[in-house]
Amino acid sequence: MADKKLLLIDGNSVAFRAFYAxxxxxxxxxxxxxxxxxAIYTFKNMLDVVLxxxxxxxxxxxxxxxxxxxxxxxxxxxKGGRQKTPSELSxxxxxxxxxxxxxxxxxxxxxxxxxxxxxxTFVTIGEKEGFKVTVVTGDKDLTQLASPQTTVMVTKSGVxxxxxxxxxxxKKVNGVTPTEFIDMKALMGDNSDNxxxxxxxxxKKASQLIQEYGTVENLYDHVDDMKPSKMKENLxxxxxxxxxxxxxxxxxxxxPLTIGIDDVKRRPIDYQKLRRFYEKMNFRKFLSELNPDxxxxxxxxxxxxxxxxxxxxxxKENDINNFAITDGQTITxxxxxxxxxxxxxxxxxxxxxxxxxIFVSRNVDLLKEAKLKSMLEDKQITKNxxxxxxxxxxxxxxxxxxxxxxxxxLLASYLINNENNSDxxxxxxxxxxxxxxxxxxxxxxxxxxxxxxxxxxxxxNHLAGKIAAIENLKETLLAKLKEHEQDDLYANIEIPVARVxxxxxxxxxxxxxxxxxxxxxxxxxxxxxxxxxxxxxxxxEFNINSPKQLGHILFEKMGxxxxxxxxxxxxxxxxxxxxxxxxxxxxxxxxTYRQIAKIQSTYVNGLLDVIQKxxxxxxxxxxxxxxxxxxxxxxPNLQNIPTRTEEGKQIRKAFVPSEPDGYIFSCxxxxxxxxxxxxxxxxxxxxxxxxxxxxxxxxTAMRIFHxxxxxxxTPLMRRRAKAVNFGIVYGISDYGLSKNxxxxxxxxxxxxxxxxxxxxxxxxYMNKAVQVAREKGxxxxxxxxxxxxxxxxxxxxxxxxxxxxxxxxxxxxGSAADIIKIAMINMQKKLxxxxxxxxxxxxxxxxxxxxxxxxxxxTIKKIVPEVMQSAVRLDIPLVADxxxxxxxxxxx
DNA sequence: TATCTCACG
DNA sequence: ACGTACGTGAGATAA
Numbered sequence: 001m002a003d004k005k006l007l008l009i010d011g012n013s014v015a016f017r018a019f020y021a022x023x024x025x026x027x028x029x030x031x032x033x034x035x036x037x038x039a040i041y042t043f044k045n046m047l048d049v050v051l052x053x054x055x056x057x058x059x060x061x062x063x064x065x066x067x068x069x070x071x072x073x074x075x076x077x078x079k080g081g082r083q084k085t086p087s088e089l090s091x092x093x094x095x096x097x098x099x100x101x102x103x104x105x106x107x108x109x110x111x112x113x114x115x116x117x118x119x120x121t122f123v124t125i126g127e128k129e130g131f132k133v134t135v136v137t138g139d140k141d142l143t144q145l146a147s148p149q150t151t152v153m154v155t156k157s158g159v160x161x162x163x164x165x166x167x168x169x170x171k172k173v174n175g176v177t178p179t180e181f182i183d184m185k186a187l188m189g190d191n192s193d194n195x196x197x198x199x200x201x202x203x204k205k206a207s208q209l210i211q212e213y214g215t216v217e218n219l220y221d222h223v224d225d226m227k228p229s230k231m232k233e234n235l236x237x238x239x240x241x242x243x244x245x246x247x248x249x250x251x252x253x254x255x256p257l258t259i260g261i262d263d264v265k266r267r268p269i270d271y272q273k274l275r276r277f278y279e280k281m282n283f284r285k286f287l288s289e290l291n292p293d294x295x296x297x298x299x300x301x302x303x304x305x306x307x308x309x310x311x312x313x314x315x316k317e318n319d320i321n322n323f324a325i326t327d328g329q330t331i332t333x334x335x336x337x338x339x340x341x342x343x344x345x346x347x348x349x350x351x352x353x354x355x356x357x358i359f360v361s362r363n364v365d366l367l368k369e370a371k372l373k374s375m376l377e378d379k380q381i382t383k384n385x386x387x388x389x390x391x392x393x394x395x396x397x398x399x400x401x402x403x404x405x406x407x408x409x410l411l412a413s414y415l416i417n418n419e420n421n422s423d424x425x426x427x428x429x430x431x432x433x434x435x436x437x438x439x440x441x442x443x444x445x446x447x448x449x450x451x452x453x454x455x456x457x458x459x460x461n462h463l464a465g466k467i468a469a470i471e472n473l474k475e476t477l478l479a480k481l482k483e484h485e486q487d488d489l490y491a492n493i494e495i496p497v498a499r500v501x502x503x504x505x506x507x508x509x510x511x512x513x514x515x516x517x518x519x520x521x522x523x524x525x526x527x528x529x530x531x532x533x534x535x536x537x538x539x540x541e542f543n544i545n546s547p548k549q550l551g552h553i554l555f556e557k558m559g560x561x562x563x564x565x566x567x568x569x570x571x572x573x574x575x576x577x578x579x580x581x582x583x584x585x586x587x588x589x590x591x592t593y594r595q596i597a598k599i600q601s602t603y604v605n606g607l608l609d610v611i612q613k614x615x616x617x618x619x620x621x622x623x624x625x626x627x628x629x630x631x632x633x634x635x636p637n638l639q640n641i642p643t644r645t646e647e648g649k650q651i652r653k654a655f656v657p658s659e660p661d662g663y664i665f666s667c668x669x670x671x672x673x674x675x676x677x678x679x680x681x682x683x684x685x686x687x688x689x690x691x692x693x694x695x696x697x698x699x700t701a702m703r704i705f706h707x708x709x710x711x712x713x714t715p716l717m718r719r720r721a722k723a724v725n726f727g728i729v730y731g732i733s734d735y736g737l738s739k740n741x742x743x744x745x746x747x748x749x750x751x752x753x754x755x756x757x758x759x760x761x762x763x764x765y766m767n768k769a770v771q772v773a774r775e776k777g778x779x780x781x782x783x784x785x786x787x788x789x790x791x792x793x794x795x796x797x798x799x800x801x802x803x804x805x806x807x808x809x810x811x812x813x814g815s816a817a818d819i820i821k822i823a824m825i826n827m828q829k830k831l832x833x834x835x836x837x838x839x840x841x842x843x844x845x846x847x848x849x850x851x852x853x854x855x856x857x858x859t860i861k862k863i864v865p866e867v868m869q870s871a872v873r874l875d876i877p878l879v880a881d882x883x884x885x886x887x888x889x890x891x892x
Numbered sequence: 893t894a895t896c897t898c899a900c901g
Numbered sequence: 902a903c904g905t906a907c908g909t910g911a912g913a914t915a916a
Contacts, residue, residue, distance in 0.1 A: 547895085628907080642900080643899090847901080
């Protein structure tokens with residue numbers, strides 16, 4: 001017979017993980033009474049997985065009883081300095097216990113003891129009684145309980161990804177046995193429990209020492225025999241700390257529990273109570289799982305109450321003539337399309353609100369009726385929408401030139417908080433506590449099963465509900481914008497730039513298919529040749545595009561040195577291959593093969609696939625995606641067309657002007673991010689350099705290498721200085737710079753130190769940026785664009801450091817994005833005012849591309865740089881360089 | 893769907 | 902002691 005199984009869960013630590021796993025969703029998980037439910041929800045998900053996996057007969061979820069335990073008697077500061085549990089989590093703990101009881105699972109807590117000790121004691125009992133024991137926790141400390149009978153599952157990321165610690169796995173990870181792990185911790189201490197361990201001893205050293213000496217006690221018996229070293233001194237000096245650490249780290253396996261193994265046997269689930277619990281918590285997913293047989297599917301009470309059905313009328317042709325709409329009135333409009341790519345997506349229907357009445361229809365052709373069309377095109381009739389650009393492009397396909405859209409719910413919510421970053425109206429509504437709108441994927445399905453609901457009620461409710469939500473949340477969102485001082489950013493940058501982008505997307509850019517197919521043939525021949533050579537060198541045929549197969553060939557069959565590993569095997573990235581170049585000629589061939597294969601598949605084939613019937617590609621600029629305020633470009637991405645290699649650049653020859661004798665004109669900002677840095681830091685030296693018009697990288701080289709003149713700067717020096725300049729913008733580290741420049745870390749640090757000496761205010765800016773982010777919880781651009789940085793307070797060094805670098809970089813990258821957006825708005829206005837036929841067609845972060853008729857070239861040459869350079873007034877000049885030619889390749 | 897790799901600023 | 906440059910999108914492979 002199989003062993004009996006005992007499952008022990010560390011309630012507090014798992015709840016803690018559960019809470020932070022869905023921390024970003026915190027405000028989305030609230031029941032109607034306002035209780036946060038994210039941790040409860042995630043805890044249940046974890047339970048499902050673990051119960052299913054372990055199939056235990058006995059289960060105990062242990063909780064910490066109170067603040068102080070017997071460990072505080074040994075060491076008053078035990079767990080001192082720990083931030084207290086956020087109230088959003090502690091309010092959920094009683095409900096987690098309630099849920100566990102409804103599920104027939106036992107919970108237990110004991111005064112003066114931690115959950116760890118309860119679990120440790122039950123492990124002892126369970127092992128004695130012949131149970132197979134599984135422990136689930138978020139705390140690595142409990143791995144000391146691992147044994148042949150006991151496996152300790154520790155959450156890795158979130159709560160569903162668990163790492164199983166058996167004694168063998170312990171050995172692999174820490175190099176020590178579970179019992180030795182206690183001694184190891186005694187030496188290295190524990191920051192989160194706030195006890196120090198021995199000075200200058202971390203996991204690595206501690207593991208080595210314990211592997212040699214077995215226990216802390218044995219180590220001190222032999223400490224005098226160790227050869228003199230700083231470490232030996234530290235060990236002797238900190239002996240007390242080590243011995244105390246051992247006591248604190250040891251889990252009590254004989255705590256005076258008042259329950260036994262029979263008390264934790266699983267009881268039947270109380271379905272009635274469970275259903276009431278899920279209803280109270282508004283857990284629709286779990287509720288629907290309660291009735292797999294489908295009989296009387298429980299109606300979600302709270303949702304019903306929340307979703308006051310919105311009244312609407314199906315629009316008929318005759319109604320249109322009865323519309324009485326006058327200038328200055330506002331209507332709310334929503335155009336439904338199936339799928340993300342609104343250039344091609346199927347129309348689902350529309351909804352609009354006029355005169356307090358909501359109309360809906362599946363038939364978008366009704367919009368072309370003269371009265372409706374002129375309303376939508378009337379600038380004096382203002383419109384509320386969700387996604388101005390999508391709506392404008394969609395209407396354009398119906399021959400309607402939308403005007404007067406001056407409120408965009410999507411843009412507003414993106415500016416207010418782009419952390420969760422959804423473009424689904426249902427999700428956005430829920431962020432603001434409005435549960436009335438379903439997500440599009442709930443209504444239309446996702447993946448293969450996307451379809452328009454046949455039931456009129458379902459579709460019309462959805463569309464009408466959106467109209468109501470746009471109006472209901474408008475005041476809230478506008479108030480938030482004001483509170484954030486973002487009204488200007490919203491009204492004078494994002495809304496106008498959305499209009500400009502609509503024009504650009506609708507115009508598209510002409511791409512010559514035959515140029516691409518010619519390249520396709522050339523590359524195909526080259527690839528075939530290289531393939532054969534590589535197979536020959538390797539001695540067998542394999543898939544060069546498979547990192548797995550390539551890794552096998554290079555590092556196992558050919559015995560090359562694996563320089564870097566990835567999660568799944570050997571890394572074969574450019575970095576690695578470049579370092580192996582001299583080992584074998586196959587490396588060079590693989591690099592070239594990869595480069596060409598990339599260009600062939602992504603650019604040649606990729607672009608050919610997206611050329612529309614009009615001979616153009618119509619990208620979509622995602623305006624509400626990036627964390628920094630930049631645009632991104634998809635279907636196709638026009639912001640990463642190759643420019644760095646000769647073969648890659650050929651792709652640009654396919655991008656041509658509308659008219660055969662016309663021009664592609666390109667104009668890009670020179671060093672815009674560094675100029676922004678000079679501006680926001682106010683650094684005198686750097687500003688002076690820009691005002692004088694120096695080559696900034698050469699100038700930096702001169703300064704950090706202590707030269708008298710830029711004439712003494714060698715190309716190598718300039719290259720290095722350039723890397724430092726870039727590094728600064730990214731929130732530099734000596735490690736990152738050393739890797740980038742292939743130099744020692746020490747040398748990299750020297751460069752950085754020199755840099756900060758020469759540009760002291762840049763250093764100040766960086767410190768201040770981090771400090772401000774810590775105080776406010778977000779970083780901000782010149783135009784008040786925000787990026788929230790909750791991780792700036794993270795305990796984990798890496799997570800926190802990342803947030804700190806982000807705090808430095810975001811205002812720089814974001815302000816540059818603000819500036820080019822302003823330039824685009826001014827540029828489009830200029831083109832319109834001057835009635836030019838020239839079209840602005842592409843934006844690549846610091847660069848604008850134009851499709852110019854022959855006779856407008858001279859005008860464009862003059863006005864584009866002017867407009868870009870005068871987008872904003874800074875303490876230093878903005879500079880824009882331009883070029884032109886009969887295709888994008890020649891426009892450098 | 894996740895992972896790796898590589899294209900851009 | 903640890904592991905790190907900032908921001909993106911797309912294709913191919915392998916699960």
